[in-house]
Amino acid sequence: MNRSPKLAVQDLHALKSRHAAVFAPSWATRSATIATVAVLAGLFVFGFWRLDFSFTKLVSGIGQLGVLIWLMIPPDPGSWARFVTFLGALAETVAIAFLGTLLAALIAFPIGFVAARNTTVNRIVRFASRRVLDGIRGIDTLIWALLWINVVGLGPFAGVLAIMTADIGTFGKLFSEAIEAADRKPVEGIVSTGGARLHQIRFGVLPQVLPVIAGQVLYFFESNTRSSTIIGIVGAGGIGLHLAEQIRTLEWQAVSFLVIMILITVAVIDAVSVRLRSAIIGRPQRAAA
Amino acid sequence: MATSFSRLPDDRLAPYARAYDDANRKKRVQAILFLGIVAGLTLLSGAVAEVDLFKLFGNLGNFFSYFDRILTFDSGPMVGRRVWTDPSEWLWGLGKWLSLLGDTILIAYLGTMLGAIGAFLLCFSASTNLMPNAWLRGLVKRVFEFCRTVPEIVFALIFIIAFGLGPVPGVLAIAIHTMGALGKLFAEVVENIDMKPVEGCTATGAGFSDTIRFAVVPQVLSNFASYTLLRFEINVRGASVMGFVGAGGIGQDLIEAIRKFYYADVSALLLLIILTVVLIDLGTERLRHALISREERP
Numbered sequence: 001m002n003r004s005p006k007l008a009v010q011d012l013h014a015l016k017s018r019h020a021a022v023f024a025p026s027w028a029t030r031s032a033t034i035a036t037v038a039v040l041a042g043l044f045v046f047g048f049w050r051l052d053f054s055f056t057k058l059v060s061g062i063g064q065l066g067v068l069i070w071l072m073i074p075p076d077p078g079s080w081a082r083f084v085t086f087l088g089a090l091a092e093t094v095a096i097a098f099l100g101t102l103l104a105a106l107i108a109f110p111i112g113f114v115a116a117r118n119t120t121v122n123r124i125v126r127f128a129s130r131r132v133l134d135g136i137r138g139i140d141t142l143i144w145a146l147l148w149i150n151v152v153g154l155g156p157f158a159g160v161l162a163i164m165t166a167d168i169g170t171f172g173k174l175f176s177e178a179i180e181a182a183d184r185k186p187v188e189g190i191v192s193t194g195g196a197r198l199h200q201i202r203f204g205v206l207p208q209v210l211p212v213i214a215g216q217v218l219y220f221f222e223s224n225t226r227s228s229t230i231i232g233i234v235g236a237g238g239i240g241l242h243l244a245e246q247i248r249t250l251e252w253q254a255v256s257f258l259v260i261m262i263l264i265t266v267a268v269i270d271a272v273s274v275r276l277r278s279a280i281i282g283r284p285q286r287a288a289a
Numbered sequence: 290m291a292t293s294f295s296r297l298p299d300d301r302l303a304p305y306a307r308a309y310d311d312a313n314r315k316k317r318v319q320a321i322l323f324l325g326i327v328a329g330l331t332l333l334s335g336a337v338a339e340v341d342l343f344k345l346f347g348n349l350g351n352f353f354s355y356f357d358r359i360l361t362f363d364s365g366p367m368v369g370r371r372v373w374t375d376p377s378e379w380l381w382g383l384g385k386w387l388s389l390l391g392d393t394i395l396i397a398y399l400g401t402m403l404g405a406i407g408a409f410l411l412c413f414s415a416s417t418n419l420m421p422n423a424w425l426r427g428l429v430k431r432v433f434e435f436c437r438t439v440p441e442i443v444f445a446l447i448f449i450i451a452f453g454l455g456p457v458p459g460v461l462a463i464a465i466h467t468m469g470a471l472g473k474l475f476a477e478v479v480e481n482i483d484m485k486p487v488e489g490c491t492a493t494g495a496g497f498s499d500t501i502r503f504a505v506v507p508q509v510l511s512n513f514a515s516y517t518l519l520r521f522e523i524n525v526r527g528a529s530v531m532g533f534v535g536a537g538g539i540g541q542d543l544i545e546a547i548r549k550f551y552y553a554d555v556s557a558l559l560l561l562i563i564l565t566v567v568l569i570d571l572g573t574e575r576l577r578h579a580l581i582s583r584e585e586r587p
Contacts, residue, residue, distance in 0.1 A: 044402055047395040051456040051537065061452035068451055095334030102331060134570075138563035142442070142530040146547045151352045152345060156338040161345075230440045234533060234544075237338065244534075247446045255447070259439060266438050 072256035082254070086242060090261055092156050093238035094269070096231070097224040100163025105217045108168045112175025112213075118187075119179055119201055129172070136169030141227050145236040156237025163224050163231070171220070178212040179205060214280045218273040225269050229262050359556040372553050380557050386539065390565055392456060393538035396531060397524040399460045404467025405517045408433075411468070412475035413501055418484060430476070436469025441527055445536040456537025463524050463531075474516045475509070482508045511580050518573040518580075525569050529562050 016023050077083040111129060113119045120126040145162035152158050187204035195203065232240025239258060246254040296302075360372050362379075372379040380386075414420045415429040441462045448458030486504035495503065532540025539562065546554040 040402070043395075043398060047399040047460075050395055051392065051399065051460060053457055053460075057452065057457060061448070061457070064451035065448070068447065091337050095337035098330060098334045099338055099340065102327070134567055135563050138526070138566035139559065140526050140530045142533055143543065143559070143562075146544065147355065148352075150355055150547070151348050152341075157340050157344070160338050160340060226438065226440055230442045233442060233446070243443060244446060247443075247450070250450070259443070263435070263438050 068252060071252040074253065075257040075260055076253040077257045078251065078254050086239065086258060086261060089232070089239040089242050090265060093228045093232075093240075094225060094265065096156050096159040096163060096228040096236075096238050097221060099160045100228065101167060101217060101221045101224050103160070103164040104167030104171050104220075105213070107164070108171035108175055109213070111168070111172040112179055113201065115172055115176035116179035118182070118184075119205060130176075133169045133172040136165065137173065138169075139166070141166040141231060142234055145231045145234050149235060154235045154237075159228060159231045159236035159238055162236055163228055166227075167220060167224065171216070174216050175209070175213055178209045178216070182208045211280050215277045218277050218280075222266070222269050222273045225266055359552040359559075361552065363552050372556060379553055382542075382554070382557075386542065386558065386561055389539040389542060390561060393528045393531075393540075394525060394565070394569070396456050396459045396538050397463065397521060397528040400463025400528070401467055401517060401521045401524050403460070403464035405471055405513070405520070407464065407468035408471035408475050409513065412472050412479055413505065415472060415476040416479040418480055418482070419487075419497075419501070419505070429472075433469045433472035433476075436465050437473065438469070439466075441466040442530070442534060445531055446534050449535055454535045456531075459528065459531035459536030459538060462536065463527060466527075467520055467524060471516060471520055475513055478509050478512045478516075479505060515577045515580050518577050522566075522570055522573045526566055529566070 077086055111133070114121060115126055115129040115133060117126065120129075141162050144165045145158055148158040148161040148165070152161065182205050186208065187200050190200045190204040228238050228240075229243070230240045232238040232242070233244045235241065239262065243255065243258045243262075246258060297305075362368055362370055362372060362375070367375050367378055411429050411432070415426055415433065417426065420426045420429075444462035444465050445458050448461050452458045452461070482505060486508070487500055490500040490504040528538050528540075529543075530540045532538045532542070533544045535541065539558065543555070543558045543562070545551075546558060
C-alpha cells in the first residue's frame with residue numbers, strides 16, 4: 001500500500017486522531033492472541049522433538065517417496081487373474097459397507113428414540129444410552145474389526161460386524177439429534193386427537209425424521225466404503241488385504257492400480273448417493289410447495 | 290364444550306375416500322418396491338460378504354464372553370477375579386500407556402496442524418470467488434479429493450517404507466488426509482464469505498495476499514478454527530490405530546495385546562483410549578462453543 005500513497009493514507013494522521021479508540025491496540029486481545037499462538041507453536045515444536053522428527057530423516061524419506069512414486073507408474077495389476085481377484089475383493093468391500101451401514105441403521109433406529117430427549121422412556125435410560133453410544137464411538141472401526149475377528153474368525157463377515165458396531169454409536173447420536181430437532185406441532189396435533197405415545201411417534205415424529213435419517217445413512221454408506229477399504233489390513237475382508245499385501249511385497253505398480261480402483265469406486269458411490277439423497281430430501285419439499 | 294360434526298352424505302364422500310385410497314396405494318407400492326430393492330441388495334451383498342448367520346449366532350456367545358474374559362484376570366495372584374478389584378494390577382503399565390497416549394495425541398495434534406496449514410495455504414486457490422483461473426482451481430480441488438479419499442492408514446503403510454517405522458509416517462499420513470478433508474471445508478467457507486470487504490481491498494489496490502489477509506481471513510478464521518478442532522477430535526481416534534501398522538502411538542500395544550490374548554491389558558487399553566477420546570471430545574466441544582459465541586457477540 002505504501003507503493004502509491006493516496007488520499008486515505010495522507011489523511012491517516014487526522015483519521016487516527018479522530019478515531020483514536022479504533023486505532024488503539026487492545027492489549028488484552030493482543031496478548032491473548034500471542035499467548036494462544038505461543039502455546040500452539042510450543043506444543044508443535046515439542047511434538048517434533050518428542051516424535052523424533054529430524055531434517056535428514058524427512059529429506060531422505062521424501063527422496064525415497066519420490067522413488068516409490070516413480071516405481072508406481074504405470075499402474076498395472078500384474079496379470080488378468082490378479083485383476084479379477086482385485087475386482088472380487090472390491091465387490092466384497094462395497095458389500096461390507098452396504099451391509100454394515102444397513103444393519104447399523106436398523107439397530108440404531110430404536111436406540112435413537114431412546115436417546116432423544118422428547119421420545120425417551122425416562123432420564124436414566126436416556127443418560128445410560130448416551131454414555132454407551134459415546135463409548136462405542138470412542139473405539140475405532142479397526143479395533144472393532146480385531147475384536148470381531150476373535151468371534152467370527154477372519155473374513156469379510158467380521159468386517160460387516162465391525163462397520164456395524166462402529167456406526168451404531170455414530171448413528172445413535174445423529175438420529176437422536178434429528179429426533180430432538182423435530183417440530184413439536186405435529187406431535188401436539190396427534191395428542192389432540194387422542195393418540196397414544198406410540199401414535200405420537202409414528203405419525204408425529206417419524207414422518208419428519210425419516211428423510212433426515214435416510215440422508216445420513218446414505219452419506220455414511222459412502223464414507224463406510226472408504227473405511228471398509230482398510231479393514232482388510234487386519235484381516236477382516238475386502239480390498240485392504242490385497243492393498244497391504246502389495247505394499248509389503250513392494251509391488252508398487254499393483255499398489256497404484258488398487259488405489260485407482262478405490263478412487264473410482266468411491267467416486268461412483270459418491271455420485272449415486274448424492275443423487276439419491278437429493279431425491280429423498282427433495283421430495284417432501286416439492287410436496288410442500 | 291361439545292362440538293358436533295356433520296358427516297357428508299356417502300355419495301359426496303365417496304370420491305374423497307377413493308382419492309385418499311389412491312394416494313395411499315401409490316405411496317405403498319413405492320415403499321414396497323423400495324424395500325424389495327433393499328432386500329435384494331442385502332441378500333446379494335450378504336452372499337458376497339460371506340455372511341453366515343449360523344456362525345454369528347453360534348459364536349455370539351463368544352462376543353459377550355470375550356468382554357467377560359477381558360474384564361477378568363487370567364494370570365497372577367488374582368486369577369478369576371474382576372479386573373477392577375485390583376486397579377494397580379489391572380493398570381500395571383499405566384505410566385508407559387499414558388506416555389503412549391500422549392504420543393498418540395501429539396501425533397494427532399501435529400498431523401492436524403500440518404494438515405490445517407496446508408489446507409489454509411491452498412484453500413483460497415480452490416474457491417470460485419477468489420481464484421478466477423478455472424484450471425488451477427480444478428487442480429487444487431482434485432488434489433484435495435485425492436488426499437481425503439485415500440484412507441490415512443494406506444498413506445501410513447506407504448510412508449512407513451519411505452520414512453521407516455515410528456510416529457513420523459503416522460503424522461505425515463494424518464497430515465495429508467487432514468489437508469484433503471479440511472481443504473474442501475475451508476474452500477466452502479471461503480466461497481460463502483461476504484464479498485464487500487474483498488471489493489474494498491481491491492479498490493485500494495491491494496494484491497492477492499493483502500486481500501486475503503485483510504478481507505478474507507478475518508471473516509473465516511473462527512470457522513476454520515472450529516473445523517480444525519473437529520478434525521483434531523477425529524484424528525485422535527485415527528491416531529489410536531496408527532500403531533496397528535507400526536506408525537506410532539498406543540495402537541502398537543493394543544494390537545499386540547489383542548493378538549497375544551493378554552485379556553486384562555486389552556480392557557485396560559480400551560478403557561484408556563475411550564476415556565481419552567471422550568475427554569478430547571468434551572474439550573473441543575467446549576472450545577468450539579466458546580469460538581461460536583465469541584463470533585456471535587460482536
